[in-house]
Amino acid sequence: xxxxxxxxxxxxxxxxxxxxxxxxxxxxxxxxxxxxxxxxxxxxxxxxxxxxxxxxxxxxxxxxxxxxxxxxxxxxxxxxxxxxxxxxxxxxxxxxxxxxxxxxxxxxxxxxxxxxxxxxxxx
Amino acid sequence: xxxxxxxxxxxxxxxxxxxxxxxxxxxxxxxxxxxxxxxxxxxxxxxxxxxxxxxxxxxxxxxxxxxxxxxxxxxxxxxxxxxxxxxxxxxxxxxxxxxxxxxxxxxxxxxxxxxxxxxxxxxxxxxxxxxxxxxxxxxxxxxxxxxxxxxxxxxxxxxxxxxxxxxxxxxxxxxxxxxxxxxxxxxxxxxxxxxxxxxxxxxxxxxxxxxxxxxxxxxxxxxxxxxxxxxxxxxxxxxxxxxxxxxxxxxxxxxxxxxxxxxxxxxxxxxxxxxxxxxxxxxxxxxxxxxxxxxxxxxxxxxxxxxxxxxxxxxxxxxxxxxxxxxxxxxxxxxxxxxxxxxxxxxxxxxxxxxxxxxxxxxxxxxxxxxxxxxxxxxxxxxxxxxxxxxxxxxxxxxxxxxxxxxxxxxxx
Numbered sequence: 001x002x003x004x005x006x007x008x009x010x011x012x013x014x015x016x017x018x019x020x021x022x023x024x025x026x027x028x029x030x031x032x033x034x035x036x037x038x039x040x041x042x043x044x045x046x047x048x049x050x051x052x053x054x055x056x057x058x059x060x061x062x063x064x065x066x067x068x069x070x071x072x073x074x075x076x077x078x079x080x081x082x083x084x085x086x087x088x089x090x091x092x093x094x095x096x097x098x099x100x101x102x103x104x105x106x107x108x109x110x111x112x113x114x115x116x117x118x119x120x121x122x123x
Numbered sequence: 124x125x126x127x128x129x130x131x132x133x134x135x136x137x138x139x140x141x142x143x144x145x146x147x148x149x150x151x152x153x154x155x156x157x158x159x160x161x162x163x164x165x166x167x168x169x170x171x172x173x174x175x176x177x178x179x180x181x182x183x184x185x186x187x188x189x190x191x192x193x194x195x196x197x198x199x200x201x202x203x204x205x206x207x208x209x210x211x212x213x214x215x216x217x218x219x220x221x222x223x224x225x226x227x228x229x230x231x232x233x234x235x236x237x238x239x240x241x242x243x244x245x246x247x248x249x250x251x252x253x254x255x256x257x258x259x260x261x262x263x264x265x266x267x268x269x270x271x272x273x274x275x276x277x278x279x280x281x282x283x284x285x286x287x288x289x290x291x292x293x294x295x296x297x298x299x300x301x302x303x304x305x306x307x308x309x310x311x312x313x314x315x316x317x318x319x320x321x322x323x324x325x326x327x328x329x330x331x332x333x334x335x336x337x338x339x340x341x342x343x344x345x346x347x348x349x350x351x352x353x354x355x356x357x358x359x360x361x362x363x364x365x366x367x368x369x370x371x372x373x374x375x376x377x378x379x380x381x382x383x384x385x386x387x388x389x390x391x392x393x394x395x396x397x398x399x400x401x402x403x404x405x406x407x408x409x410x411x412x413x414x415x416x417x418x419x420x421x422x423x424x425x426x427x428x429x430x431x432x433x434x435x436x437x438x439x440x441x442x443x444x445x446x447x448x449x450x451x452x453x454x455x456x457x458x459x460x461x462x463x464x465x466x467x468x469x470x471x472x473x474x475x476x477x478x479x480x481x482x483x484x485x486x487x488x489x490x491x492x493x494x495x496x497x498x499x500x501x502x503x504x505x506x507x508x509x510x511x512x513x514x515x516x517x518x519x520x521x522x523x524x525x526x527x528x529x530x531x532x533x534x535x536x
Protein backbone atom coordinates (compact mmCIF):
# COMPACT_ATOMS: atom_id res chain seq x y z
CA UNK A 1 0.00 0.00 0.00
CA UNK A 2 1.38 3.36 -1.02
CA UNK A 3 1.89 5.87 1.74
CA UNK A 4 0.44 9.32 1.27
CA UNK A 5 0.63 12.40 3.45
CA UNK A 6 -1.06 15.77 3.25
CA UNK A 7 0.40 19.05 4.49
CA UNK A 8 -2.11 21.80 5.16
CA UNK A 9 -1.03 25.40 4.56
CA UNK A 10 -2.96 28.64 4.86
CA UNK A 11 -2.34 31.48 2.39
CA UNK A 12 -3.90 34.89 1.90
CA UNK A 13 -4.55 36.10 -1.63
CA UNK A 14 -7.55 38.22 -2.51
CA UNK A 15 -9.35 35.62 -0.40
CA UNK A 16 -8.02 33.03 2.07
CA UNK A 17 -6.75 29.91 0.28
CA UNK A 18 -6.07 26.55 1.94
CA UNK A 19 -3.24 24.67 0.26
CA UNK A 20 -3.31 20.88 0.52
CA UNK A 21 0.09 19.59 -0.46
CA UNK A 22 -0.18 15.90 -1.23
CA UNK A 23 2.90 13.70 -1.09
CA UNK A 24 2.67 10.12 -2.40
CA UNK A 25 0.24 8.30 -4.67
CA UNK A 26 -3.48 9.07 -4.79
CA UNK A 27 -5.12 5.73 -5.47
CA UNK A 28 -7.91 3.48 -4.23
CA UNK A 29 -6.15 3.00 -0.89
CA UNK A 30 -5.36 6.70 -0.19
CA UNK A 31 -8.08 8.84 -1.85
CA UNK A 32 -10.26 8.61 1.25
CA UNK A 33 -7.58 10.30 3.37
CA UNK A 34 -7.50 13.19 0.88
CA UNK A 35 -11.28 13.48 0.88
CA UNK A 36 -11.38 13.33 4.68
CA UNK A 37 -8.69 16.01 5.03
CA UNK A 38 -10.56 18.27 2.60
CA UNK A 39 -13.82 17.69 4.51
CA UNK A 40 -12.01 18.61 7.73
CA UNK A 41 -10.65 21.93 6.41
CA UNK A 42 -13.98 22.76 4.73
CA UNK A 43 -15.83 22.06 7.99
CA UNK A 44 -13.33 24.39 9.67
CA UNK A 45 -14.30 27.15 7.22
CA UNK A 46 -12.08 26.75 4.15
CA UNK A 47 -13.88 27.97 1.00
CA UNK A 48 -10.97 27.79 -1.47
CA UNK A 49 -8.63 24.86 -1.89
CA UNK A 50 -5.45 24.66 -3.93
CA UNK A 51 -4.31 21.05 -4.39
CA UNK A 52 -0.55 20.93 -4.74
CA UNK A 53 0.22 17.79 -6.79
CA UNK A 54 3.95 18.49 -7.26
CA UNK A 55 4.92 15.46 -5.16
CA UNK A 56 2.33 13.07 -6.56
CA UNK A 57 3.79 10.41 -8.88
CA UNK A 58 0.55 8.54 -9.57
CA UNK A 59 -3.13 9.40 -9.51
CA UNK A 60 -5.75 6.76 -10.31
CA UNK A 61 -9.43 7.26 -11.06
CA UNK A 62 -10.18 7.20 -7.32
CA UNK A 63 -8.08 10.37 -7.02
CA UNK A 64 -10.07 12.10 -9.75
CA UNK A 65 -13.30 11.09 -8.07
CA UNK A 66 -12.00 12.55 -4.79
CA UNK A 67 -11.17 15.86 -6.50
CA UNK A 68 -14.66 15.96 -8.00
CA UNK A 69 -16.17 15.28 -4.56
CA UNK A 70 -14.11 18.14 -3.08
CA UNK A 71 -15.21 20.49 -5.87
CA UNK A 72 -18.80 19.44 -5.14
CA UNK A 73 -18.43 20.25 -1.44
CA UNK A 74 -17.25 23.75 -2.33
CA UNK A 75 -19.99 24.45 -4.87
CA UNK A 76 -21.59 27.76 -4.08
CA UNK A 77 -25.32 28.17 -4.64
CA UNK A 78 -25.89 29.99 -7.91
CA UNK A 79 -22.44 29.19 -9.26
CA UNK A 80 -23.25 25.65 -10.44
CA UNK A 81 -23.40 26.85 -14.02
CA UNK A 82 -19.78 27.91 -13.95
CA UNK A 83 -17.52 26.29 -16.45
CA UNK A 84 -14.53 25.81 -14.15
CA UNK A 85 -14.67 25.72 -10.37
CA UNK A 86 -13.61 28.97 -8.69
CA UNK A 87 -12.96 27.12 -5.46
CA UNK A 88 -10.78 24.13 -6.32
CA UNK A 89 -7.64 24.47 -8.43
CA UNK A 90 -4.68 22.23 -9.11
CA UNK A 91 -1.03 23.17 -8.74
CA UNK A 92 1.93 21.68 -10.57
CA UNK A 93 0.84 18.20 -11.71
CA UNK A 94 3.84 16.36 -13.16
CA UNK A 95 4.77 13.52 -15.47
CA UNK A 96 2.24 10.70 -15.56
CA UNK A 97 -0.27 12.66 -13.43
CA UNK A 98 -0.17 15.59 -15.88
CA UNK A 99 -0.64 13.15 -18.77
CA UNK A 100 -3.69 11.48 -17.21
CA UNK A 101 -5.21 14.87 -16.32
CA UNK A 102 -4.95 15.77 -20.00
CA UNK A 103 -6.27 12.39 -21.21
CA UNK A 104 -9.31 12.51 -18.93
CA UNK A 105 -9.81 16.14 -19.89
CA UNK A 106 -9.70 17.34 -16.29
CA UNK A 107 -7.86 20.42 -17.56
CA UNK A 108 -11.18 21.42 -19.11
CA UNK A 109 -12.95 21.18 -15.73
CA UNK A 110 -10.36 22.70 -13.38
CA UNK A 111 -7.79 25.46 -13.54
CA UNK A 112 -4.27 24.12 -13.50
CA UNK A 113 -1.42 26.34 -12.36
CA UNK A 114 2.34 25.92 -12.47
CA UNK A 115 3.19 28.84 -10.17
CA UNK A 116 2.10 28.77 -6.54
CA UNK A 117 1.91 32.55 -6.02
CA UNK A 118 -0.06 33.03 -9.24
CA UNK A 119 -2.37 30.17 -8.26
CA UNK A 120 -3.13 31.74 -4.88
CA UNK A 121 -3.68 35.16 -6.46
CA UNK A 122 -6.12 33.63 -8.98
CA UNK A 123 -8.78 32.75 -6.39
CA UNK B 124 -10.39 -10.45 45.00
CA UNK B 125 -10.98 -13.50 47.13
CA UNK B 126 -10.74 -17.01 45.74
CA UNK B 127 -14.48 -17.52 46.30
CA UNK B 128 -15.28 -14.54 44.05
CA UNK B 129 -12.95 -15.85 41.36
CA UNK B 130 -14.62 -19.26 41.64
CA UNK B 131 -17.97 -17.48 41.17
CA UNK B 132 -16.73 -15.93 37.92
CA UNK B 133 -15.49 -19.34 36.69
CA UNK B 134 -18.80 -20.94 37.63
CA UNK B 135 -20.66 -18.54 35.35
CA UNK B 136 -18.57 -19.57 32.37
CA UNK B 137 -20.16 -22.32 30.30
CA UNK B 138 -16.63 -23.50 29.51
CA UNK B 139 -16.48 -24.97 33.04
CA UNK B 140 -20.22 -25.56 33.28
CA UNK B 141 -20.05 -29.12 34.57
CA UNK B 142 -17.05 -28.75 36.87
CA UNK B 143 -17.32 -29.61 40.57
CA UNK B 144 -16.90 -26.88 43.19
CA UNK B 145 -13.57 -28.30 44.27
CA UNK B 146 -12.23 -27.91 40.72
CA UNK B 147 -13.53 -24.35 40.44
CA UNK B 148 -11.91 -23.46 43.75
CA UNK B 149 -8.63 -25.06 42.73
CA UNK B 150 -8.66 -23.15 39.40
CA UNK B 151 -9.60 -19.93 41.19
CA UNK B 152 -6.52 -20.40 43.32
CA UNK B 153 -4.19 -20.46 40.32
CA UNK B 154 -5.96 -17.88 38.15
CA UNK B 155 -4.91 -14.26 38.12
CA UNK B 156 -7.09 -11.20 37.87
CA UNK B 157 -6.29 -8.72 35.11
CA UNK B 158 -7.88 -5.71 33.47
CA UNK B 159 -7.79 -4.10 30.07
CA UNK B 160 -8.73 -0.54 29.12
CA UNK B 161 -11.15 0.20 26.25
CA UNK B 162 -9.29 -0.18 22.94
CA UNK B 163 -6.46 -2.19 24.46
CA UNK B 164 -5.35 -5.22 22.46
CA UNK B 165 -5.24 -8.26 24.75
CA UNK B 166 -4.16 -10.91 22.26
CA UNK B 167 -2.48 -10.46 18.90
CA UNK B 168 -2.92 -12.92 16.05
CA UNK B 169 0.23 -14.96 15.44
CA UNK B 170 1.73 -14.38 18.89
CA UNK B 171 2.77 -17.24 21.17
CA UNK B 172 0.57 -17.61 24.24
CA UNK B 173 -0.35 -20.11 26.91
CA UNK B 174 -3.05 -18.18 28.81
CA UNK B 175 -6.79 -18.42 28.35
CA UNK B 176 -9.17 -15.76 29.67
CA UNK B 177 -12.55 -15.82 31.39
CA UNK B 178 -14.52 -12.57 31.03
CA UNK B 179 -15.84 -11.31 34.38
CA UNK B 180 -17.22 -8.03 33.01
CA UNK B 181 -17.04 -5.84 29.91
CA UNK B 182 -16.95 -6.91 26.26
CA UNK B 183 -14.19 -7.77 23.80
CA UNK B 184 -13.97 -8.00 20.05
CA UNK B 185 -12.36 -11.06 18.40
CA UNK B 186 -10.96 -9.91 15.07
CA UNK B 187 -8.54 -10.50 12.24
CA UNK B 188 -7.39 -7.03 11.22
CA UNK B 189 -10.57 -5.08 10.43
CA UNK B 190 -12.73 -8.19 10.14
CA UNK B 191 -14.67 -8.81 13.36
CA UNK B 192 -15.21 -12.50 14.03
CA UNK B 193 -17.15 -12.27 17.31
CA UNK B 194 -18.13 -10.07 20.22
CA UNK B 195 -17.79 -11.73 23.62
CA UNK B 196 -19.01 -10.67 27.06
CA UNK B 197 -19.26 -11.81 30.70
CA UNK B 198 -19.38 -15.61 31.11
CA UNK B 199 -17.51 -16.25 27.86
CA UNK B 200 -13.90 -17.25 27.27
CA UNK B 201 -11.21 -16.56 24.71
CA UNK B 202 -7.68 -17.79 24.08
CA UNK B 203 -8.78 -21.32 25.02
CA UNK B 204 -7.29 -22.83 21.86
CA UNK B 205 -3.80 -21.95 23.10
CA UNK B 206 -4.26 -24.01 26.25
CA UNK B 207 -5.49 -27.00 24.27
CA UNK B 208 -2.62 -27.00 21.80
CA UNK B 209 0.61 -25.04 21.62
CA UNK B 210 -0.10 -23.18 18.37
CA UNK B 211 0.04 -19.37 18.03
CA UNK B 212 -3.02 -17.15 18.55
CA UNK B 213 -5.50 -17.63 15.69
CA UNK B 214 -7.09 -14.17 16.06
CA UNK B 215 -6.62 -10.88 17.89
CA UNK B 216 -8.77 -9.79 20.83
CA UNK B 217 -9.35 -6.14 21.74
CA UNK B 218 -11.28 -4.68 24.68
CA UNK B 219 -14.34 -2.69 23.57
CA UNK B 220 -14.75 -1.12 27.03
CA UNK B 221 -13.02 -1.58 30.42
CA UNK B 222 -12.76 -5.34 30.86
CA UNK B 223 -12.11 -7.51 33.93
CA UNK B 224 -10.64 -10.94 33.17
CA UNK B 225 -9.37 -14.03 34.91
CA UNK B 226 -6.29 -15.47 33.24
CA UNK B 227 -5.42 -19.14 33.49
CA UNK B 228 -2.12 -20.72 32.42
CA UNK B 229 -2.11 -23.90 30.34
CA UNK B 230 -0.02 -25.90 32.83
CA UNK B 231 -2.15 -24.80 35.82
CA UNK B 232 -5.37 -25.78 34.09
CA UNK B 233 -4.13 -29.24 33.18
CA UNK B 234 -2.61 -29.88 36.62
CA UNK B 235 -5.97 -29.19 38.26
CA UNK B 236 -8.25 -31.05 35.86
CA UNK B 237 -6.10 -33.97 34.73
CA UNK B 238 -7.12 -36.18 37.66
CA UNK B 239 -10.79 -35.21 37.45
CA UNK B 240 -12.56 -36.87 34.53
CA UNK B 241 -15.86 -34.96 34.97
CA UNK B 242 -14.07 -31.60 34.54
CA UNK B 243 -12.15 -32.88 31.55
CA UNK B 244 -15.39 -34.00 29.98
CA UNK B 245 -16.99 -30.62 30.52
CA UNK B 246 -14.03 -28.80 28.96
CA UNK B 247 -14.07 -31.10 25.93
CA UNK B 248 -17.84 -30.62 25.65
CA UNK B 249 -17.42 -26.83 25.76
CA UNK B 250 -14.75 -26.92 23.05
CA UNK B 251 -16.94 -29.15 20.86
CA UNK B 252 -19.86 -26.81 21.41
CA UNK B 253 -17.77 -23.97 20.05
CA UNK B 254 -16.55 -26.15 17.17
CA UNK B 255 -20.18 -26.90 16.21
CA UNK B 256 -20.93 -23.16 16.22
CA UNK B 257 -17.99 -22.56 13.89
CA UNK B 258 -19.17 -25.28 11.50
CA UNK B 259 -22.65 -23.70 11.50
CA UNK B 260 -21.16 -20.26 10.76
CA UNK B 261 -18.93 -21.55 7.99
CA UNK B 262 -21.85 -23.43 6.42
CA UNK B 263 -24.13 -20.41 6.49
CA UNK B 264 -21.39 -18.15 5.11
CA UNK B 265 -20.65 -20.61 2.32
CA UNK B 266 -24.34 -20.64 1.42
CA UNK B 267 -24.34 -16.83 1.42
CA UNK B 268 -21.30 -16.77 -0.85
CA UNK B 269 -22.96 -19.25 -3.23
CA UNK B 270 -26.14 -17.15 -3.30
CA UNK B 271 -24.03 -14.04 -3.93
CA UNK B 272 -22.14 -15.75 -6.75
CA UNK B 273 -25.43 -16.74 -8.33
CA UNK B 274 -26.59 -13.11 -8.16
CA UNK B 275 -23.31 -11.98 -9.75
CA UNK B 276 -23.80 -14.51 -12.54
CA UNK B 277 -27.31 -13.13 -13.15
CA UNK B 278 -25.83 -9.63 -13.14
CA UNK B 279 -23.20 -10.71 -15.66
CA UNK B 280 -25.83 -12.12 -17.98
CA UNK B 281 -28.06 -9.05 -17.72
CA UNK B 282 -25.07 -6.81 -18.35
CA UNK B 283 -24.18 -8.81 -21.45
CA UNK B 284 -27.55 -7.68 -22.84
CA UNK B 285 -26.26 -4.11 -22.70
CA UNK B 286 -23.64 -4.96 -25.28
CA UNK B 287 -24.69 -5.58 -28.89
CA UNK B 288 -25.24 -9.26 -29.59
CA UNK B 289 -24.04 -8.78 -33.15
CA UNK B 290 -22.44 -5.76 -34.72
CA UNK B 291 -24.59 -4.57 -37.63
CA UNK B 292 -23.66 -5.60 -41.14
CA UNK B 293 -23.10 -2.52 -43.26
CA UNK B 294 -22.32 -2.72 -46.97
CA UNK B 295 -18.71 -1.74 -47.62
CA UNK B 296 -17.69 -2.09 -43.99
CA UNK B 297 -16.19 -4.82 -41.86
CA UNK B 298 -16.73 -4.41 -38.12
CA UNK B 299 -15.50 -6.58 -35.24
CA UNK B 300 -15.54 -6.25 -31.46
CA UNK B 301 -13.85 -7.97 -28.56
CA UNK B 302 -14.95 -7.73 -24.93
CA UNK B 303 -13.27 -9.47 -22.03
CA UNK B 304 -14.24 -8.58 -18.45
CA UNK B 305 -11.62 -8.84 -15.71
CA UNK B 306 -14.33 -9.76 -13.19
CA UNK B 307 -17.92 -11.05 -13.43
CA UNK B 308 -19.25 -7.59 -14.24
CA UNK B 309 -17.46 -4.82 -16.04
CA UNK B 310 -17.31 -1.06 -16.43
CA UNK B 311 -16.34 -1.16 -20.10
CA UNK B 312 -18.86 -0.94 -22.90
CA UNK B 313 -19.08 -0.58 -26.64
CA UNK B 314 -21.96 -0.10 -28.99
CA UNK B 315 -22.47 -0.06 -32.74
CA UNK B 316 -25.90 0.78 -34.12
CA UNK B 317 -27.58 2.45 -37.02
CA UNK B 318 -29.06 5.85 -36.21
CA UNK B 319 -32.33 5.06 -37.91
CA UNK B 320 -33.98 6.51 -39.93
CA UNK B 321 -30.64 7.93 -40.97
CA UNK B 322 -28.05 5.69 -42.67
CA UNK B 323 -25.41 6.89 -40.21
CA UNK B 324 -23.73 4.49 -37.87
CA UNK B 325 -23.02 5.21 -34.19
CA UNK B 326 -19.70 3.84 -32.91
CA UNK B 327 -19.27 4.06 -29.17
CA UNK B 328 -16.65 2.81 -26.76
CA UNK B 329 -16.50 3.73 -23.10
CA UNK B 330 -14.87 2.95 -19.79
CA UNK B 331 -16.54 3.70 -16.47
CA UNK B 332 -14.10 4.48 -13.66
CA UNK B 333 -13.66 1.96 -10.86
CA UNK B 334 -14.50 -1.74 -11.10
CA UNK B 335 -17.14 -4.24 -10.03
CA UNK B 336 -20.83 -3.72 -9.43
CA UNK B 337 -20.74 0.08 -9.10
CA UNK B 338 -19.00 0.47 -12.44
CA UNK B 339 -21.37 -2.08 -14.02
CA UNK B 340 -24.47 -0.16 -12.90
CA UNK B 341 -23.11 3.06 -14.35
CA UNK B 342 -22.06 1.28 -17.53
CA UNK B 343 -25.69 0.38 -18.21
CA UNK B 344 -26.71 3.98 -17.51
CA UNK B 345 -24.10 5.60 -19.78
CA UNK B 346 -24.69 3.15 -22.60
CA UNK B 347 -28.49 3.52 -22.47
CA UNK B 348 -28.44 7.32 -22.24
CA UNK B 349 -26.09 7.60 -25.23
CA UNK B 350 -28.25 5.24 -27.28
CA UNK B 351 -31.52 6.87 -26.27
CA UNK B 352 -30.41 10.48 -26.75
CA UNK B 353 -28.72 9.90 -30.11
CA UNK B 354 -31.58 7.83 -31.52
CA UNK B 355 -34.20 10.32 -30.38
CA UNK B 356 -32.10 13.11 -31.87
CA UNK B 357 -32.77 11.67 -35.31
CA UNK B 358 -36.30 10.51 -34.59
CA UNK B 359 -37.44 14.01 -33.66
CA UNK B 360 -37.15 15.04 -37.30
CA UNK B 361 -38.37 11.93 -38.96
CA UNK B 362 -40.25 13.99 -41.54
CA UNK B 363 -37.02 15.44 -42.89
CA UNK B 364 -34.81 12.62 -41.78
CA UNK B 365 -31.10 12.88 -42.38
CA UNK B 366 -29.99 11.16 -45.52
CA UNK B 367 -33.41 11.13 -47.09
CA UNK B 368 -34.20 14.60 -48.41
CA UNK B 369 -31.90 16.91 -46.57
CA UNK B 370 -29.09 18.44 -48.58
CA UNK B 371 -25.53 17.61 -47.63
CA UNK B 372 -24.78 20.72 -45.60
CA UNK B 373 -27.93 20.31 -43.51
CA UNK B 374 -27.20 16.66 -43.04
CA UNK B 375 -23.67 17.25 -41.79
CA UNK B 376 -24.93 19.97 -39.45
CA UNK B 377 -27.59 17.72 -38.03
CA UNK B 378 -25.19 14.85 -37.45
CA UNK B 379 -22.93 17.19 -35.49
CA UNK B 380 -25.85 18.59 -33.52
CA UNK B 381 -27.19 15.17 -32.58
CA UNK B 382 -23.72 13.97 -31.57
CA UNK B 383 -22.98 16.99 -29.37
CA UNK B 384 -26.49 17.02 -27.86
CA UNK B 385 -26.26 13.32 -27.03
CA UNK B 386 -22.90 13.68 -25.27
CA UNK B 387 -23.88 16.89 -23.44
CA UNK B 388 -27.26 15.49 -22.32
CA UNK B 389 -25.74 12.22 -21.09
CA UNK B 390 -23.03 14.14 -19.23
CA UNK B 391 -25.43 16.63 -17.66
CA UNK B 392 -27.92 13.97 -16.62
CA UNK B 393 -25.34 11.89 -14.75
CA UNK B 394 -23.44 14.89 -13.38
CA UNK B 395 -26.62 16.33 -11.85
CA UNK B 396 -28.68 13.25 -10.99
CA UNK B 397 -25.76 11.17 -9.71
CA UNK B 398 -23.43 13.94 -8.63
CA UNK B 399 -22.81 12.43 -5.20
CA UNK B 400 -21.41 9.22 -6.66
CA UNK B 401 -18.57 11.06 -8.47
CA UNK B 402 -18.71 8.34 -11.13
CA UNK B 403 -17.43 9.14 -14.58
CA UNK B 404 -16.82 7.47 -17.91
CA UNK B 405 -14.42 8.17 -20.71
CA UNK B 406 -16.37 7.88 -23.94
CA UNK B 407 -15.45 7.96 -27.60
CA UNK B 408 -18.57 8.53 -29.68
CA UNK B 409 -18.20 8.62 -33.44
CA UNK B 410 -20.86 8.93 -36.13
CA UNK B 411 -19.87 7.36 -39.41
CA UNK B 412 -21.39 8.04 -42.80
CA UNK B 413 -21.01 4.64 -44.47
CA UNK B 414 -21.32 6.18 -47.95
CA UNK B 415 -18.56 8.76 -47.71
CA UNK B 416 -16.47 7.33 -44.85
CA UNK B 417 -16.79 10.66 -42.99
CA UNK B 418 -16.44 10.19 -39.25
CA UNK B 419 -17.35 12.98 -36.84
CA UNK B 420 -16.60 12.30 -33.23
CA UNK B 421 -16.45 13.49 -29.66
CA UNK B 422 -13.65 12.03 -27.61
CA UNK B 423 -14.61 12.60 -23.97
CA UNK B 424 -11.41 11.80 -22.08
CA UNK B 425 -10.96 8.41 -23.74
CA UNK B 426 -7.79 6.63 -24.86
CA UNK B 427 -7.22 7.99 -28.36
CA UNK B 428 -8.53 5.66 -31.07
CA UNK B 429 -6.18 5.15 -33.99
CA UNK B 430 -6.69 4.97 -37.73
CA UNK B 431 -4.37 2.63 -39.61
CA UNK B 432 -4.29 3.07 -43.34
CA UNK B 433 -3.24 0.97 -46.25
CA UNK B 434 -0.57 3.47 -47.25
CA UNK B 435 1.04 3.56 -43.81
CA UNK B 436 -1.46 6.12 -42.56
CA UNK B 437 -1.49 6.49 -38.78
CA UNK B 438 -3.86 9.02 -37.28
CA UNK B 439 -4.63 9.46 -33.58
CA UNK B 440 -8.07 10.76 -32.63
CA UNK B 441 -7.17 12.92 -29.63
CA UNK B 442 -9.56 13.97 -26.85
CA UNK B 443 -11.98 16.78 -27.69
CA UNK B 444 -13.28 17.19 -24.13
CA UNK B 445 -13.26 15.71 -20.65
CA UNK B 446 -14.80 12.57 -19.22
CA UNK B 447 -18.60 12.38 -18.90
CA UNK B 448 -20.60 12.41 -15.69
CA UNK B 449 -18.84 14.87 -13.39
CA UNK B 450 -19.31 18.49 -14.37
CA UNK B 451 -22.79 19.34 -15.68
CA UNK B 452 -21.71 22.27 -17.81
CA UNK B 453 -18.60 20.72 -19.31
CA UNK B 454 -18.03 21.68 -22.94
CA UNK B 455 -17.22 19.12 -25.58
CA UNK B 456 -15.48 19.73 -28.86
CA UNK B 457 -16.11 17.85 -32.05
CA UNK B 458 -13.60 16.66 -34.64
CA UNK B 459 -13.76 14.85 -37.95
CA UNK B 460 -11.75 12.57 -40.18
CA UNK B 461 -12.44 10.40 -43.19
CA UNK B 462 -11.91 6.66 -43.45
CA UNK B 463 -10.62 5.77 -46.90
CA UNK B 464 -10.97 2.32 -48.46
CA UNK B 465 -8.49 0.05 -46.64
CA UNK B 466 -8.42 2.23 -43.49
CA UNK B 467 -9.16 0.67 -40.12
CA UNK B 468 -10.39 2.56 -37.06
CA UNK B 469 -9.21 0.90 -33.87
CA UNK B 470 -10.74 2.01 -30.56
CA UNK B 471 -10.02 0.36 -27.24
CA UNK B 472 -10.09 0.77 -23.47
CA UNK B 473 -7.14 1.09 -21.11
CA UNK B 474 -7.17 -2.67 -20.40
CA UNK B 475 -5.27 -2.82 -23.72
CA UNK B 476 -2.53 -0.19 -23.44
CA UNK B 477 -2.21 -0.60 -19.65
CA UNK B 478 -2.04 -4.43 -19.68
CA UNK B 479 0.94 -5.30 -17.49
CA UNK B 480 3.55 -8.04 -17.72
CA UNK B 481 5.21 -9.78 -14.75
CA UNK B 482 7.64 -6.88 -14.40
CA UNK B 483 4.77 -4.39 -14.13
CA UNK B 484 5.57 -2.76 -17.49
CA UNK B 485 2.67 -1.57 -19.65
CA UNK B 486 1.75 -2.87 -23.09
CA UNK B 487 1.47 0.78 -24.27
CA UNK B 488 0.65 2.39 -27.62
CA UNK B 489 3.85 1.49 -29.53
CA UNK B 490 3.07 -2.21 -29.09
CA UNK B 491 -0.45 -1.63 -30.46
CA UNK B 492 1.19 -0.11 -33.53
CA UNK B 493 3.54 -3.11 -33.76
CA UNK B 494 0.57 -5.48 -33.69
CA UNK B 495 -1.14 -3.38 -36.36
CA UNK B 496 1.95 -3.43 -38.57
CA UNK B 497 1.84 -7.22 -38.92
CA UNK B 498 -0.27 -9.03 -41.53
CA UNK B 499 -4.04 -8.97 -41.13
CA UNK B 500 -6.84 -9.34 -43.60
CA UNK B 501 -10.00 -8.28 -41.79
CA UNK B 502 -11.22 -6.45 -38.68
CA UNK B 503 -11.56 -9.65 -36.61
CA UNK B 504 -8.06 -10.70 -37.66
CA UNK B 505 -6.71 -7.33 -36.62
CA UNK B 506 -8.24 -7.66 -33.14
CA UNK B 507 -6.88 -11.20 -32.80
CA UNK B 508 -3.45 -9.87 -33.62
CA UNK B 509 -3.62 -7.18 -30.92
CA UNK B 510 -5.03 -9.69 -28.44
CA UNK B 511 -2.25 -12.20 -29.21
CA UNK B 512 0.22 -9.36 -28.69
CA UNK B 513 -1.27 -8.54 -25.29
CA UNK B 514 -1.33 -12.19 -24.18
CA UNK B 515 2.25 -12.82 -25.25
CA UNK B 516 3.34 -9.61 -23.51
CA UNK B 517 1.37 -10.34 -20.33
CA UNK B 518 2.87 -13.80 -19.89
CA UNK B 519 1.73 -15.23 -16.58
CA UNK B 520 0.59 -11.87 -15.15
CA UNK B 521 -3.15 -11.75 -14.40
CA UNK B 522 -5.60 -9.63 -16.40
CA UNK B 523 -6.27 -6.67 -14.11
CA UNK B 524 -8.71 -4.62 -16.16
CA UNK B 525 -11.51 -5.12 -18.68
CA UNK B 526 -10.32 -5.35 -22.27
CA UNK B 527 -12.62 -3.92 -24.94
CA UNK B 528 -11.68 -3.36 -28.55
CA UNK B 529 -13.58 -2.28 -31.62
CA UNK B 530 -12.26 -2.36 -35.18
CA UNK B 531 -14.12 -0.68 -38.07
CA UNK B 532 -12.57 -1.26 -41.50
CA UNK B 533 -13.58 0.25 -44.79
CA UNK B 534 -13.41 -2.43 -47.44
CA UNK B 535 -11.65 -1.85 -50.78
CA UNK B 536 -13.96 -1.84 -53.73
